[in-house]
Amino acid sequence: MQITDYRLQIKNMNMKKNRNLIAILLVTVFITGAAFKQQAKITVKGSDTMVILAQRWAEIYMQKNPAVSVQVTGGGSGVGLAALINGTTDIANSSRPIKLPEVEKLKARFNTLGVEIPCAKDGITIFLNESNKVKELTLKQLSDIYQAKITNWKQLGGDDAPIKLYGRENSSGTYTFFKDEVIKGDYAASCQTLPGTAAVVNAVKKDKNGIGYGGAAYAQGVKHCLVKKDDKTPGRLPTPETIARNEYPITRYLYMYLRNRPSGEAKKYIDWILSPEGQKIITEVGYFPVR
Amino acid sequence: MKKIFTILLMITGTLAGYSQNPADTLQEKMETLTGRINSLDERVAVNESDLLKLNKIKVSGYIQAQFETTPYNPAKPTDPENTFYVRRARIKFTYEATDGVKFVLQPDFSTGNLTLKDAYAVASLPKLSALSLWAGQFNRPNYEVEYSSGQREVLERSRVIRTIYPGEREVGAKLEFNPVKVPLKLQLAVLNGNFTGSQQKDVDTRKDIMARAVYSLKFSGAGIGIDIGAHAYYGGLMSKIKYVSDFENKMDSTASNYRSYLDKKWGGFEIQAFFDILGGMALKGEYIAGKNAFIGTSKTDPYKTRKFAGYYAYFIKNIGKKNQFVARYDYFDPNTKLSGDTAKKEIYYKTLTLGWQYYLNDNIRFSVNYEMPKNETNADNKKDIKDNAFAIRMQARF
Numbered sequence: 001m002q003i004t005d006y007r008l009q010i011k012n013m014n015m016k017k018n019r020n021l022i023a024i025l026l027v028t029v030f031i032t033g034a035a036f037k038q039q040a041k042i043t044v045k046g047s048d049t050m051v052i053l054a055q056r057w058a059e060i061y062m063q064k065n066p067a068v069s070v071q072v073t074g075g076g077s078g079v080g081l082a083a084l085i086n087g088t089t090d091i092a093n094s095s096r097p098i099k100l101p102e103v104e105k106l107k108a109r110f111n112t113l114g115v116e117i118p119c120a121k122d123g124i125t126i127f128l129n130e131s132n133k134v135k136e137l138t139l140k141q142l143s144d145i146y147q148a149k150i151t152n153w154k155q156l157g158g159d160d161a162p163i164k165l166y167g168r169e170n171s172s173g174t175y176t177f178f179k180d181e182v183i184k185g186d187y188a189a190s191c192q193t194l195p196g197t198a199a200v201v202n203a204v205k206k207d208k209n210g211i212g213y214g215g216a217a218y219a220q221g222v223k224h225c226l227v228k229k230d231d232k233t234p235g236r237l238p239t240p241e242t243i244a245r246n247e248y249p250i251t252r253y254l255y256m257y258l259r260n261r262p263s264g265e266a267k268k269y270i271d272w273i274l275s276p277e278g279q280k281i282i283t284e285v286g287y288f289p290v291r
Numbered sequence: 292m293k294k295i296f297t298i299l300l301m302i303t304g305t306l307a308g309y310s311q312n313p314a315d316t317l318q319e320k321m322e323t324l325t326g327r328i329n330s331l332d333e334r335v336a337v338n339e340s341d342l343l344k345l346n347k348i349k350v351s352g353y354i355q356a357q358f359e360t361t362p363y364n365p366a367k368p369t370d371p372e373n374t375f376y377v378r379r380a381r382i383k384f385t386y387e388a389t390d391g392v393k394f395v396l397q398p399d400f401s402t403g404n405l406t407l408k409d410a411y412a413v414a415s416l417p418k419l420s421a422l423s424l425w426a427g428q429f430n431r432p433n434y435e436v437e438y439s440s441g442q443r444e445v446l447e448r449s450r451v452i453r454t455i456y457p458g459e460r461e462v463g464a465k466l467e468f469n470p471v472k473v474p475l476k477l478q479l480a481v482l483n484g485n486f487t488g489s490q491q492k493d494v495d496t497r498k499d500i501m502a503r504a505v506y507s508l509k510f511s512g513a514g515i516g517i518d519i520g521a522h523a524y525y526g527g528l529m530s531k532i533k534y535v536s537d538f539e540n541k542m543d544s545t546a547s548n549y550r551s552y553l554d555k556k557w558g559g560f561e562i563q564a565f566f567d568i569l570g571g572m573a574l575k576g577e578y579i580a581g582k583n584a585f586i587g588t589s590k591t592d593p594y595k596t597r598k599f600a601g602y603y604a605y606f607i608k609n610i611g612k613k614n615q616f617v618a619r620y621d622y623f624d625p626n627t628k629l630s631g632d633t634a635k636k637e638i639y640y641k642t643l644t645l646g647w648q649y650y651l652n653d654n655i656r657f658s659v660n661y662e663m664p665k666n667e668t669n670a671d672n673k674k675d676i677k678d679n680a681f682a683i684r685m686q687a688r689f
Binding site for chain 1: 439469471509514565566567570571573608609613650653
C-alpha cells in the first residue's frame with residue numbers, strides 16, 4: 001500500500017514537472033512568435049524637411065514592390081520621434097539627431113536605445129528676398145541676426161530696412177539644428193515661426209526684408225545667400241561638391257530612426273534607400289547622398 | 292435700312308453695356324474680397340499670436356484605477372481583502388515660458404487624498420544651457436524615484452525606495468547638468484530633508500544634500516546600452532528629545548542627544564542595461580546601504596537610528612509593440628545590525644513580483660501584478676506573513 005502511494009507521489013511529481021515544462025514551452029513559443037511578427041505595412045512619420053524625399057522613396061519602392069505599403073506623413077522631427085516612442089510609427093524621419101530625453105523615453109517604453117540611420121545629407125539654405133542687396137553672411141552674423149543683435153540690413157551692407165525673421169516651429173528638427181549649430185543661443189522673440197520650409201520660402205519671397213532658413217530642396221523663387229564660416233573663408237552655397245567636401249558651414253545629416261534593429265520589410269526598405277538606386281533619388285529631390 | 296441700323300445700334304449698345312458691367316462688378320468684387328482677405332489675415336495673425344501663448348501651456352495626466360486582493364491579515368482586521376481603488380489621478384500643468392524655462396504643477400486627486408506632488412520651476416542658466424536650476428518640490432534624484440509611476444512596469448516602487456524616500460518628492464533646489472555631446476547626467480540637490488509629503492517647512496535647520504551621477508555607454512553594433520551610476524545622501528535629523536534608540540535598538544538617553552543631529556547618510560550604485568533582442572529587453576538594479584534616522588516623540592517612542600541595506604533587480608521583456616513581461620526581486624533590511632529575535636518587528640523582506648502590461652493604445656494600459664513578499668521569521672513573526680497581493684490596473688493617460 002505504502003509502495004503504491006509512493007509510486008503515485010512520484011507519478012504526480014512527474015506530471016507536475018511535465019506540466020511546468022509544457023507551460024514554459026508555450027510561453028517561449030508565444031514570446032518568440034510575437035517577437036518575430038512581420039510588418040506588411042511600413043509607416044513613416046516626422047521631419048517636414050524630409051517629406052518630399054520620403055514620399056518619393058515610398059512611391060518608387062511601392063511601384064517596385066506592390067505587396068508593400070509605405071505610408072508617409074510629416075509633422076516635424078519631434079512629432080515623428082514622439083510617434084516612434086508611442087509605437088504609432090515604424091520609422092521616424094528626423095532632420096536632427098535624437099535628443100537624450102527622447103532616448104530615455106524610448107528606453108522606458110521599449111527597453112531599447114533606438115537605431116539611428118543617416119540616410120541623406122542636407123545643407124540648410126539661407127533664403128533672402130530676390131531684391132535684397134546682401135549676398136553673403138557669416139555664421140556669426142546669422143547668429144546675431146536671429147538673436148536680434150543685428151536688426152537692420154544696413155548693418156550688413158544692404159538697404160536701411162528692418163530685418164524680418166522667419167523660422168520654423170519648435171517641433172521642427174531644422175529649428176533645433178539651426179538653434180544649436182548656428183544661433184548657439186535663443187531665437188529672438190520677433191522671429192515669426194511657420195509650419196514648414198515651404199511656408200518660410202513663401203514668406204521670404206513676399207517680404208523684401210525677410211530672411212529664412214530651411215532644407216535645400218525647397219529653395220525656389222528666393223535668393224540663396226552665400227554662407228561663410230568666418231570672415232576669412234569664402235562664401236559657399238550648398239552644392240553636392242561643397243556638401244561632400246564639408247565646405248558648406250551648415251551641413252547636417254538627415255536620419256531615419258527605428259525602435260529596434262530593422263528586420264523583415266522594414267529592413268528591405270531601408271537597405272533599398274541606402275542602395276545606389278535609393279541614394280540617386282536624394283539628388284533628384286535636391287538633397288545630397290550619404291553613399 | 293434705318294430701322295435695321297437703329298436695331299443694330301441698340302443691340303451693340305446693349306452688348307457693350309453687358310460686356311462692361313460684369314467687368315466693373317468683377318473689379319469691385321475683387322477689391323471687396325481682397326479687403327476681406329486682408330482683414331482675415333490680420334485676424335489670423337492675432338489668433339496665431341494668442342495660440343502661441345496657449346501652446347506654451349501643456350496639460351498631461353493619468354488615472355490609475357485598480358482592483359486588488361490580499362489575504363485576510365489578523366494584524367489589520369479592518370483592511371478589506373479586496374477592493375477597487377483609485378491609486379493615482381494626476382494632472383500635470385507645464386508652462387514653457389521660453390526654451391529652458393518652465394514651471395510645473397502637478398496635483399494628485401486620488402479619492403480622499405488631494406495632494407501636491409510637483410510644484411517647481413526650472414531655468415537653464417544663461418550661456419550654459421546644459422546646466423539647469425530647479426527650485427520647489429520635485430522628485431529626489433534617484434533612478435526608481437524619478438522613473439514615472441505612469442511608465443513603471445511594476446505597480447509600486449521597491450520597498451527600500453519607499454522607505455528611504457517616502458512620497459518620492461522633496462522641497463529644495465537642484466542643479467542638473469546634461470551636456471549635449473557627452474552621455475553624462477549630474478545632479479546635485481540641497482533639500483529640507485525628512486519630507487514625507489505634508490510638511491510645509493523643514494523640521495530642522497540643517498539641509499540635506501543629495502548627489503547623483505549617471506554615465507551612459509552605447510554599443511550600437513550590438514544594440515546594447517548600459518547606464519551606470521551612483522547616488523549619495525548626506526543629511527541629518529535633529530533629535531528634539533533626548534531619547535534615541537541606537538543601531539542595536541538600545542536606548543540612549545544622554546542629555547547631549549537633545550538637539551543633536553542623527554545621521555541620514557547612505558550611498559547606492561545603479562545599473563540599467565538595455566538589449567535590442569527580439570523586441571527589447573532590460574535588466575535594472577540598484578543597491579543602497581547606509582544609516583537612517585526616524586522621528587520620535589517620547590521615551591516610549593524614541594528617535595531611532597538604524598543601519599539599513601536594500602536592493603532591487605528588474606527583468607523586463609517587450610513582446611511585440613503591445614505587451615511587456617516584468618519580474619522584480621527586491622530586498623530590504625531596515626536594521627542590518629540586528630537579526631532573528633533581536634530584530635523584533637524590524638525584519639527583512641524579500642519580494643518577488645511578477646507582472647504583465649498590455650498597451651491597448653497610446654493612452655490605455657492594462658497591468659497585472661502578483662507580489663509575493665517573504666519576511667524574516669523570529670519570535671515576533673513566527674512564520675511568513677500571508678500578504679501576497681494581486682492587482683489589476685487600468686491606466687488612462689493623456
